[in-house]
Amino acid sequence: PLSPMRLLVDARGKDLAALLPRDRLNEMVQSVKKATALAIIKQVYQEVEAKMSLATAAAEQQLASIAAEAEHTMRLELGEELDRLRALRRVNPSIREEEISFLQHRIDECAVHIQHASLQLQALRLIITT
Numbered sequence: 753p754l755s756p757m758r759l760l761v762d763a764r765g766k767d768l769a770a771l772l773p774r775d776r777l778n779e780m781v782q783s784v785k786k787a788t789a790l791a792i793i794k795q796v797y798q799e800v801e802a803k804m805s806l807a808t809a810a811a812e813q814q815l816a817s818i819a820a821e822a823e824h825t826m827r828l829e830l831g832e833e834l835d836r837l838r839a840l841r842r843v844n845p846s847i848r849e850e851e852i853s854f855l856q857h858r859i860d861e862c863a864v865h866i867q868h869a870s871l872q873l874q875a876l877r878l879i880i881t882t
Contacts, residue, residue, distance in 0.1 A: 765806040
């Protein structure tokens, strides 16, 4: 499933997302006419591209951290279930080895999916202060 990640990069490339929540930012901004917006974009295009590179690098770092935490949590939770099944099998022979193997396979598959998580740019908002 998609999980949003928000970055708010200033002119120096610093992420201000934690300092300026989305709702507060929305209260502060004003729209401009389309012609004005296009003219501004032409002037700052290269600068925006550079900031996008910085933001992408920051997002990749966040993704690595989020993925590591997700895998750790998954292995912890499913590992406990796997341990429970193995302990139960020692006292209850009706627990089949296939059940344990299935859960181990599920853990491995989840890890692969988490490791293949990737970023996808959904939106870019250009904010110009005066």
